[in-house]
Structures are given as structure tokens and as C-alpha cells.
Amino acid sequence: MIAIIARHECASLLRSAQTWVVAAILALLFAYLFLQQLESFLSVQDQLALQDYPVGLSGYLSVRYLQPLALAFTFVAPLFAMRSFSDEFRQHTYALWQSSPVSSTSLVLGKFAGLSAVIILLMAIAVGMLLIMRLFVPIDLSVVLCAALGLLLCSSAATACGLYFSSLTQHNLIAIIASLALLVLLWLIGGANFGELPIQAIAQLSIANHLSGFFQGYLQSDDVAYFLLFTGMFLGLCIVRLDSLRQNGY
Amino acid sequence: MSTAATTPPKNSSVPDVATTDSDRSLQANGLHRVLGNDIAVSDVSLSLSRGDVLGLLGLNGAGKSTTLKMLCGMLVPDKGTVIVNGYSMNEQPLKARAQIGFLPDQPPLYNDMRVSEYLTLCGQIRGLTGSTLASQLLSTIERCSLGEVRQKLIATLSKGYRQRVGIAQAIIHQPEVVLLDEPSNGLDPQQLEGMRELIRRYAEDHAVVFSTHLLAEAQACCNRVAIIHEGKLTVDTPVAGADLDTLFHGAIA
Numbered sequence: 001m002i003a004i005i006a007r008h009e010c011a012s013l014l015r016s017a018q019t020w021v022v023a024a025i026l027a028l029l030f031a032y033l034f035l036q037q038l039e040s041f042l043s044v045q046d047q048l049a050l051q052d053y054p055v056g057l058s059g060y061l062s063v064r065y066l067q068p069l070a071l072a073f074t075f076v077a078p079l080f081a082m083r084s085f086s087d088e089f090r091q092h093t094y095a096l097w098q099s100s101p102v103s104s105t106s107l108v109l110g111k112f113a114g115l116s117a118v119i120i121l122l123m124a125i126a127v128g129m130l131l132i133m134r135l136f137v138p139i140d141l142s143v144v145l146c147a148a149l150g151l152l153l154c155s156s157a158a159t160a161c162g163l164y165f166s167s168l169t170q171h172n173l174i175a176i177i178a179s180l181a182l183l184v185l186l187w188l189i190g191g192a193n194f195g196e197l198p199i200q201a202i203a204q205l206s207i208a209n210h211l212s213g214f215f216q217g218y219l220q221s222d223d224v225a226y227f228l229l230f231t232g233m234f235l236g237l238c239i240v241r242l243d244s245l246r247q248n249g250y
Numbered sequence: 251m252s253t254a255a256t257t258p259p260k261n262s263s264v265p266d267v268a269t270t271d272s273d274r275s276l277q278a279n280g281l282h283r284v285l286g287n288d289i290a291v292s293d294v295s296l297s298l299s300r301g302d303v304l305g306l307l308g309l310n311g312a313g314k315s316t317t318l319k320m321l322c323g324m325l326v327p328d329k330g331t332v333i334v335n336g337y338s339m340n341e342q343p344l345k346a347r348a349q350i351g352f353l354p355d356q357p358p359l360y361n362d363m364r365v366s367e368y369l370t371l372c373g374q375i376r377g378l379t380g381s382t383l384a385s386q387l388l389s390t391i392e393r394c395s396l397g398e399v400r401q402k403l404i405a406t407l408s409k410g411y412r413q414r415v416g417i418a419q420a421i422i423h424q425p426e427v428v429l430l431d432e433p434s435n436g437l438d439p440q441q442l443e444g445m446r447e448l449i450r451r452y453a454e455d456h457a458v459v460f461s462t463h464l465l466a467e468a469q470a471c472c473n474r475v476a477i478i479h480e481g482k483l484t485v486d487t488p489v490a491g492a493d494l495d496t497l498f499h500g501a502i503a
Contacts, residue, residue, distance in 0.1 A: 004374045015362050096419065098324040098425035100375045101348040247326050 001102060007108025010117045014078060022076060023122060029072065030126045037065040058140035059217065060131055062147040067215040069126050072206065073155040074187070077119055078179035080215030084111045084171045085242075089170035095246075104242035108163065108235055115159050123151055143217045150214025153227035154207065158183055160234035167241045183207070253365055270375035274333070275300055275349075275457035276427045281320050289317040292481045294330075294416025298457040300429065303449060305468030305489075306461040307498060308478040314461035315355060317478065318429050321459065322352040335426040348377060351425040355432050358390055361405035365377065368404060369422055376423035386422050393420040393448060408434035421452060428452060430460035433469055446471040465494045477501040 013019045040058045041048075048055045088094040097107055128149045133139055158179070165178040190206025203209065210223040267351055276298040281292045291313045298304055307312045318421055323339050323346060326416040332339040337346035360368055369390060373383045394414045399407060404415060413436050420428055430449075434442055449458055449471050462468055468475050470488060477485040477498060484501040 001375065004371070008371055012360070012362065032429075091361070092354065093354040093358040093360055095354040095356075096372065096373075097351070099322045099347060099350065099352035099354075100372075101344040101377065102375055103344060129286060225498065 001108040002108045002113060006117065008114035009084065009111045009114025013118045014081075014089075015112070019080065019118065022079065022212055023058040026072065027125055028120055030069070030129060033065055033068065034061075034129045037061055040064065047118075055142070056140060057133065057137055058143040060144050062217070064142075064216045065130065066126065066151060067212070070151055070154045071152055071187070072217075073119065073123070074158045074183050075180060076122070077115070077155045077158035078162030078165070078176055078183065079104065080118060081115050081159050082166050082175040082179065084122070084163055085167040085238075086170050086172050086175050098225065098246065104239045107242065108192040108238045112156075112159060112163055112235060115163070116156060119159060120152070120157050123148065123155065126151070139219075146219050147215045147216050149219070150211055151225075153224065153231075154211055155212075157207070157227050160231040160238070164234040164238040164241065167238045208228060271406055272296070275302070275335055276321065276459070276472050277331075277333040278298055278321060281317065281327045281332070283316055283320060283325065283327050285316065289481050291320065291327075291478075292482075294477060294478070294483045296321075296459075296467050296483070298459065300426075300455055301453060301455045302457045302474060303472045304457075305472035305475040306478060307458060307463065307465070307468055307475055307494075308461070309463065309502060312478045313481040315431055316481075317458065318352070318431050318461060321427075322350050322429050323347045324352070324470060336439060348423070349426040351418045351420035351423065351428045351435055353416045353428075353430045355398055355435070357412055358419070359404045359412060359415060361403070363404055364401055365407075366391070366400045368415065372419040373422045376425075378423055386424065390418045390422045393421070393451075395444060410438060410441045413437055414441070414445075417448065420500070424456075426456055428458045430458070432462060434462065434464065442467075454481045465498055469494055 011197075027050040034065070040222055041057060041064075048060065081128055084132070085094070120160045127144065131139065161183060162175065165182075166172075166175040169176070186205060189202055190208035210226045213220050213223050272298060276296065278296045280292065281291055281294040282289075294313070294317055296317075296427055297325055304371065306314050316325065320327045320330075323332070323343055326340075332346070334346045335349040338464055339346045339347060363371070364385065366383055369432055370383065373386055378386055394417055396411070396414060396418060404412065407415065413433065415469070417430065417433060420430065431450075431482055433445060446467075449460070452458060460472075472489050474488050475485070475492070475494060475497070477500045487497065
């Protein structure tokens with residue numbers, strides 16, 4: 001059932017012109033950033049080679065090219081997710097799911113999987129540009145894959161967040177504004193200095209702090225757990241929300 | 251028969267009339283629901299067997315749609331039980347919903363899909379696969395006279411066709427019980443007669459409930475009518491020999 005719903009969600013996104021416009025703009029952004037950072041690497045590679053811990057092309061592009069893309073995917077994922085439930089409510093198609101033998105869990109996981117499939121396609125373009133360099137120079141695959149995992153976990157968390165806010169309203173705009181407000185806040189608190197305040201533990205919730213390790217080639221269990229818990233929490237909230245619609249009347 | 255419409259459990263743990271009476275397709279007992287500060291439905295009980303076509307009559311806001319939503323599992327009643335083909339909506343909601351086809355007052359259609367794609371999706375989420383899905387798709391398209399629009403985008407269809415696609419999604423999995431909320435909305439007289447014929451044929455070996463406020467429509471294709479007024483079921487009687495006009499006006503007086 002989850003696969004059927006995922007396929008429907010993915011096809012629905014791919015039928016939308018908005019998806020292709022966003023994909024085209026993102027591909028241009030990826031290409032621009034990639035070429036810019038590649039050129040930057042070529043100009044400083046001699047100096048990098050003299051460092052105590054020399055940084056290669058993979059490490060350099062992972063930090064300078066893939067890490068900024070995490071921010072882009074954090075904003076793009078809720079853009080796709082905002083329509084998932086709010087459109088169903090507005091167009092009265094949600095009744096189809098509510099009256100069918102489909103559990104709220106299957107519906108949420110199916111939609112999440114469908115959205116993730118589209119985002120992974122976009123991510124493949126971004127990471128593919130770096131991997132294609134393997135044809136010309138050696139690339140440290142472990143560094144690139146670690147960075148790709150960071151991108152995937154970060155965008156999954158943003159997708160789950162967008163999906164939850166989409167289930168709260170029939171207005172796309174409210175869903176996207178609420179999702180982005182929360183995600184921006186979670187990015188910003190990483191840079192804030194709470195040293196003098198008793199709320200410094202809040203910085204532990206920062207997306208940016210948990211993400212940086214992935215792009216430096218460190219795979220840390222607490223960072224992975226943070227994103228998995230973040231994603232799981234919002235998917236869980238979304239399931240609770242859909243169940244409450246059956247109780248409260250949709 | 252669809253894979254979704256499975257055999258009811260022989261030893262259901264839910265003690266209810268439906269589990270002891272195999273003829274009952276749908277059994278609703280004492281449904282009660284408050285929406286906001288208003289009692290939308292109060293103590294509504296219904297019982298349907300195969301071959302029954304029940305017309306749910308009532309004024310706007312009488313509680314017809316709320317009752318149908320509780321019968322199809324979209325809305326949980328505050329009190330009361332719904333048993334569909336032996337499955338309790340509270341205890342086994344997925345199995346119970348697999349026995350039901352529902353057309354809401356606004357058909358749940360995806361405008362960016364083609365008719366055949368949409369009906370395929372509807373069949374799949376009700377558990378149809380492979381050749382069963384293909385044959386049900388063909389027969390449903392034929393039954394609902396959708397052959398000439400099957401490859402068209404739903405967004406381009408007229409209101410009458412949209413309503414027919416809505417009915418098609420409700421019956422594609424051959425559910426034991428079909429619930430239709432104001433199915434005649436937007437249909438011209440010819441389409442209306444086609445829909446009545448469709449309901450009559452479907453009800454030969456299934457149960458159908460549809461809500462309407464047109465007495466003539468109830469008279470034309472129902473063998474029973476139930477009248478709801480201010481959330482309460484005031485009349486539940488066979489159509490044969492009944493003067494619906496008098497009954498209706500007496501019930502809402």
C-alpha cells in the first residue's frame with residue numbers, strides 16, 4: 001500500500017509544472033556553485049597541498065559545494081511537501097483516502113516516500129556533478145557518500161516537517177510559511193551565542209551543528225540519531241493529526 | 251469478486267447483530283455524534299441486507315451526510331457501532347472500509363489524472379491487483395458509460411461525467427455496501443435514468459444507501475426509505491405502498 005501511495009505522490013509531483021521549474025532552477029544553481037568551487041579549488045590547490053592535513057578535491061567540494069546545498073534542500077523539500085495534504089483537503093480528495101482501507105500510517109509513509117523519491121532525484125544531479133569528476137581525477141568516495149547522507153537526512157527531516165504542516169491546513173501558503181519559519185529558526189540557533197543564558201542547551205537542536213560533520217567526512221551516531229528522531233517525530237505528529245481528523249470531523 | 255471484499259470472520263470477537271445474522275450487509279446501532287455544540291446525529295440505527303436500496307431523505311442539515319460519513323468510517327461516532335459485512339468499524343476499520351464504496355457530496359477526483367489512471371489508483375488502494383484490477387476497471391468503465399472519456403483528463407470533464415467517475419470509484423472494488431451522498435447532483439434527465447438503472451443493477455447482489463432530498467428519486471429506485479430530521483431517524487419503511495410525500499412532510503413537521 002505504501003508503494004502505491006508513494007508512486008501516486010511521486011507521479012503527481014512529476015505531473016506538476018512547478019516541480020520541473022524548481023528542478024530546472026536547482027540544476028542551474030548546482031552547476032553554477034559546482035563550477036565556481038571547482039575553479040576556486042584549482043586556484044588554491046597548491047596551498048592546500050602544503051597544509052599539515054592536505055585537503056583534496058573531494059573534501060574541498062564536499063564543504064564548499066555540497067554543504068551550502070543542504071540549506072537549499074531544507075527549503076525546497078517543504079516546497080514540494082506543502083501540497084501533499086493541503087491540496088487533498090482543498091480539492092476534497094482526502095475523502096477517498098479516509099473512506100478506503102488505508103491507515104493513516106500508510107498514507108503518511110507513502111507520501112513521505114513519494115516526496116523523498118523526487119528529492120533524491122534532485123540530489124542525484126547535485127552529487128552526480130561531483131562524482132563525474134572520477135573520470136578525470138581520483139575522488140574519495142567515502143567523503144562524498146558521507147556528505148550525500150547528510151544531504152539526504154537533512155532533506156528528509158525538512159520533508160517530514162513540511163508534510164506535518166501541510167496536514168494542519170488546506171492553505172499551501174500557511175503550510176510553507178510555518179515549515180520554513182521553524183526550519184530557519186533551527187538553522188539560526190546554531191549560530192547564536194547562549195553562553196550567558198541557561199538556555200544554551202537549545203543550540204543542541206540546531207540543524208547546522210548536526211550537519212557540519214557529514215561534510216567533513218565524520219559520520220557520528222548522535223548526528224544521525226538527531227535527524228532520524230526529527231523525521232520520525234514529524235511523521236508521527238502527522239499520523240496523529242490524520243487520526244484526529246477522523247475523530248473531530250474532516 | 252474483489253480481493254478486498256473478503257469473507258467475514260466466523261468467530262468475530264465483536265458481539266453484534268451482524269455477526270449473528272449473515273444476511274446483514276450493514277448494521278448501524280445507536281449512532282450519535284456531536285459536531286461543535288450541535289447534536290448532528292442522535293440514536294440512528296439502520297440495517298441493510300443484500301438487495302436493499304435505502305434512500306436517506308431529509309432537509310439540508312438534517313444529518314444525512316454525517317450519518318453516511320459515520321457509516322463509511324470517515325467520522326468516528328461518539329456513541330454507537332457500525333458493522334459492515336461482519337467487520338466492526340471500531341475493531342477492524344481497514345477490513346470494514348474494504349467492504350464499502352463511498353461517493354461524498356463532492357466527488358474525490360484528481361483533476362490532473364486521466365479517468366482510467368484514477369480508477370486504477372482507486373482499485374489499487376482497495377486491494378485490487380493484476381487481472382482482477384484490469385477486469386474490474388473494464389467492467390466499471392462499461393457500467394458507468396465512461397468508455398469515451400477514459401483517456402481524458404478529469405479536469406476537462408463535464409459535471410455529469412465527473413459524477414459518474416465518482417460513482418465508478420465507489421464501485422470498482424465491488425464493495426458489499428455502496429454509500430452515495432446526493433449522487434444525482436449535476437446529472438441531466440438521461441444520465442439520471444442511467445444512474446438509477448446502475449443502482450438497481452448493483453443492488454441486485456449488494457446493498458446501496460443514498461441520500462437525497464428528491465422524493466421522486468427515492469420513489470424511482472429505492473425499496474426502502476429512511477427519513478432523518480434534526481439528526482433523528484423518524485421513519486424507516488418500505489417504499490412499496492407508502493405515500494412518501496405524506497410521510498416526508500409528516501416526519502419533518
